[in-house]
Amino acid sequence: MNGLSSVFNLLAYLAAAVFVLGFLSKVVLYFKTPSPLKIPVTPAPTTSIGVVLRLIPEILFFRSLLKGGTTEKILWLGGWVFHVSFLLIVLRHLRFFTYPVPDFVMSIQQIGIWAGLVFPIALLILIVRRFTNERLAIITLFADYFVLVLITAIGATGLMLKYITRTNLVDVKAFILGLVTFSPTQMPDSTMFLIHFSLILVLLVYFPFSKLMHAWGVLISPTRVQVDNPREIRHVNPWA
Amino acid sequence: MADFEVPELTGEIIIPKVSPGASRHIQQFKAKPELMEELKFSAEKGSDWKEKFLLAMEDILKKYKSVRVFLDICVRCGSCADKCHYFIATGDPRNMPVYRQELMRSVYRKYFTPAGKLIGGLASAKELDDDLLDEWFTYFYQCSECRRCSVFCPYGIDTAEITMAAREIMARIGVASKYNYEIVNKAMTLGNNLGMIPVALESTWEFVEEEIEEKLEEVGITGVGVKLPVDVEGADVLLVTPSADFFAEPHIYSLEGYAKVFHQAGISWTLSTHASEGGNFGMFIGNYDHMRTINKRIWDAARDLKVKKVVAGECGHAWRAMYSFSNTLNGPFDFLKEKSPQHICELTLDLIKKGALKLDKSANDEFTVTFHDSCNVARATTIGGTPGDQFTIPREIINACCNKYVEMDPETCGEKTFCCGGGGGVLTDEVIEIRVKGAMPRMQMYSKIKESHGANFFALICAICKAQFTKVFPYYGYEMAEVGGVHQLISNALVMGAKEEV
Numbered sequence: 037m038n039g040l041s042s043v044f045n046l047l048a049y050l051a052a053a054v055f056v057l058g059f060l061s062k063v064v065l066y067f068k069t070p071s072p073l074k075i076p077v078t079p080a081p082t083t084s085i086g087v088v089l090r091l092i093p094e095i096l097f098f099r100s101l102l103k104g105g106t107t108e109k110i111l112w113l114g115g116w117v118f119h120v121s122f123l124l125i126v127l128r129h130l131r132f133f134t135y136p137v138p139d140f141v142m143s144i145q146q147i148g149i150w151a152g153l154v155f156p157i158a159l160l161i162l163i164v165r166r167f168t169n170e171r172l173a174i175i176t177l178f179a180d181y182f183v184l185v186l187i188t189a190i191g192a193t194g195l196m197l198k199y200i201t202r203t204n205l206v207d208v209k210a211f212i213l214g215l216v217t218f219s220p221t222q223m224p225d226s227t228m229f230l231i232h233f234s235l236i237l238v239l240l241v242y243f244p245f246s247k248l249m250h251a252w253g254v255l256i257s258p259t260r261v262q263v264d265n266p267r268e269i270r271h272v273n274p275w276a
Numbered sequence: 277m278a279d280f281e282v283p284e285l286t287g288e289i290i291i292p293k294v295s296p297g298a299s300r301h302i303q304q305f306k307a308k309p310e311l312m313e314e315l316k317f318s319a320e321k322g323s324d325w326k327e328k329f330l331l332a333m334e335d336i337l338k339k340y341k342s343v344r345v346f347l348d349i350c351v352r353c354g355s356c357a358d359k360c361h362y363f364i365a366t367g368d369p370r371n372m373p374v375y376r377q378e379l380m381r382s383v384y385r386k387y388f389t390p391a392g393k394l395i396g397g398l399a400s401a402k403e404l405d406d407d408l409l410d411e412w413f414t415y416f417y418q419c420s421e422c423r424r425c426s427v428f429c430p431y432g433i434d435t436a437e438i439t440m441a442a443r444e445i446m447a448r449i450g451v452a453s454k455y456n457y458e459i460v461n462k463a464m465t466l467g468n469n470l471g472m473i474p475v476a477l478e479s480t481w482e483f484v485e486e487e488i489e490e491k492l493e494e495v496g497i498t499g500v501g502v503k504l505p506v507d508v509e510g511a512d513v514l515l516v517t518p519s520a521d522f523f524a525e526p527h528i529y530s531l532e533g534y535a536k537v538f539h540q541a542g543i544s545w546t547l548s549t550h551a552s553e554g555g556n557f558g559m560f561i562g563n564y565d566h567m568r569t570i571n572k573r574i575w576d577a578a579r580d581l582k583v584k585k586v587v588a589g590e591c592g593h594a595w596r597a598m599y600s601f602s603n604t605l606n607g608p609f610d611f612l613k614e615k616s617p618q619h620i621c622e623l624t625l626d627l628i629k630k631g632a633l634k635l636d637k638s639a640n641d642e643f644t645v646t647f648h649d650s651c652n653v654a655r656a657t658t659i660g661g662t663p664g665d666q667f668t669i670p671r672e673i674i675n676a677c678c679n680k681y682v683e684m685d686p687e688t689c690g691e692k693t694f695c696c697g698g699g700g701g702v703l704t705d706e707v708i709e710i711r712v713k714g715a716m717p718r719m720q721m722y723s724k725i726k727e728s729h730g731a732n733f734f735a736l737i738c739a740i741c742k743a744q745f746t747k748v749f750p751y752y753g754y755e756m757a758e759v760g761g762v763h764q765l766i767s768n769a770l771v772m773g774a775k776e777e778v
């Protein structure tokens with residue numbers, strides 16, 4: 037294993053550790069921070085099952101966005117296509133992480149490829165709306181462009197790897213499998229791969245310290261996950 | 277009439293162009309040091325205000341999951357940006373909910389996140405300074421805590437939570453709104469927001485009894501003897517209403533309505549001189565302890581008077597404080613025999629359904645009624661037992677006592693209802709400009725239904741809504757008298773006297 041490979045193997049573990057520990061520490065922090073009062077935004081479900089039923093369409097279909105006007109419909113389209121294709125792409129990548137490759141990963145290969153193609157279009161919508169809409173232009177911060185550009189770059193280098201600077205997939209797989217089985221091996225000999233891979237590490241490290249934590253937040257937001265039964269069951273404030 | 281431009285009524289709600297600083301000049305008066313001291317806050321902004329500010333913020337971040345999570349997870353998607361009535365009316369970007377939150381978030385980044393500490397401006401972190409504090413004071417008092425923004429947010433981020441936290445942080449360094457903290461003080465010391473002492477209350481209630489009697493006599497009904505019982509031990513029901521119901525118009529007509537309902541249904545009930553206020557401004561200022569102290573009077577009175585249940589009068593935020601918070605603050609209520617608190621609309625509709633009230637709809641024939649969903653009832657509580665009952669129950673009551681009911685644009689009703697513009701501690705005259713403007717989206721919808729269906733009665737179940745709209749209607753060229761309570765309509769239609777025919 038050459039020096040570069042050693043460095044990247046190490047960086048990969050570091051990034052993974054930051055991601056996992058960072059994410060978990062946020063999860064624990066949120067878990068430990070109490071909700072003194074009942075604050076569900078109503079009409080809200082009166083049972084826990086109801087809460088699950090409330091969350092499912094929020095998570096799968098971004099339901100609240102659909103309550104808005106045209107601006108939100110465009111956002112919905114861009115955002116939903118973005119998230120779904122991102123998920124498909126990640127699932128497709130599982131073939132690099134597994135041996136033998138599970139059937140379901142094989143079965144989504146084709147749709148994963150299509151996802152890779154619509155992905156940039158969705159990102160484009162998400163980026164362009166940020167400077168063409170007057171309100172969005174005001175609220176958008178550097179960090180918002182940063183993460184969009186970062187993900188675009190990951191997607192672009194990924195597409196290049198697939199369609200332009202073709203890389204030896206056997207090497208890629210060996211490298212990734214080496215990482216996940218804790219028996220590090222040689223990096224594939226490809227600059228494009230190196231860039232693609234590095235950007236992903238940046239994303240992993242960035243994730244827990246950024247707004248990307250909405251991925252967890254959507255599951256625990258007190259206004260959405262609380263049961264509306266304050267008269268029936270006394271909600272106890274732990275600090276009062 | 278006004279030294280600002282009152283929005284024109286076109287029947288349409290149009291999202292304005294952004295106009296930075298458009299409502300920057302509208303500020304509430306600041307509370308005096310003595311008042312802040314009395315309420316156990318810092319008397320005034322000292323030289324060490326920044327440390328105190330950050331300590332307060334840290335404390336809140338530890339105590340409120342909502343604030344902590346909301347500050348972290350907003351993706352600035354902008355879905356909430358044009359949903360706030362104050363933004364729609366002023367175009368001031370600071371009134372876009374996400375950008376209002378940004379006032380706190382930028383400070384949060386600077387002092388509570390690694391990126392903000394490391395790279396500051398690049399991470400959009402902001403240093404605390406007098407300017408920023410002044411912006412906080414302006415715009416966190418231009419939020420009525422109505423939660424409309426939360427409905428459209430993919431994560432349910434509720435700017436009201438941020439606003440409450442911000443007001444509490446500012447109070448701890450001695451920077452606060454005179455109006456809100458004076459009311460809190462009155463409620464804590466005298467037991468109601470108006471600062472009325474027990475004798476004054478009693479004479480007011482006597483006056484209301486006489487009014488009811490006189491009005492009945494005018495239509496030839498005598499000797500009904502509707503009473504407003506005071507501090508009656510052993511009554512079944514303790515009624516707690518916003519104190520505005522005792523003297524303000526049109527609030528008082530709903531009070532007459534409650535009294536008549538109890539009388540006709542033969543329910544033994546009482547008012548309390550100790551718990552003479554349903555409203556709770558402790559909620560608006562985000563101060564847990566004051567909110568609890570104010571709320572406690574209700575349950576002390578209920579215990580002392582040995583009632584079976586507590587019923588709440590028409591008030592949005594009061595209902596929130598009672599329904600959502602009081603069980604946590606001062607519960608459990610196992611000393612009561614029946615589920616409490618109950619909303620007066622729950623009680624009245626129940627009685628109507630049981631046939632205990634005889635209503636003559638024609639008494640309201642001069643009115644074409646429409647109903648404004650008060651945001652605290654709509655988005656922070658329910659009335660009844662099933663989600664959404666808070667929308668159907670008041671409408672059912674209206675339809676039971678009126679022949680002509682029309683609905684405003686459904687896109688602005690139910691959970692999407694617009695705030696009146698005066699809630700959440702904004703109901704003070706020095707900010708009349710933001711109040712008049714903030715009412716604009718609702719006024720557009722009312723003007724539309726007026727135009728198309730001749731609506732002429734704007735029915736409400738919230739004391740602040742009533743006070744706000746009676747003030748604001750004339751600015752838009754409408755009569756104050758068009759504003760009224762749901763129980764005012766009941767009062768008009770309720771057939772008093774012997775009940776054989778029921």
Ligand code: SF4
Pocket residue numbers: 349350351352353354355356357373374428429430431432433
């Ligand atoms: S809708 Fe929610 S996530 Fe989007 S900008 Fe507003 S607060 Fe942030």
Ligand code: SF4
Pocket residue numbers: 359360361362371372373376418419420421422423424425426434435436439695
């Ligand atoms: S809570 Fe209401 S007033 Fe406050 S920002 Fe949200 S929409 Fe505006």
Ligand code: SF4
Pocket residue numbers: 420421422592593649650651652653694695696697698699700738739740741744
């Ligand atoms: S006064 Fe009425 S409309 Fe305004 S905030 Fe309160 S409940 Fe909402």
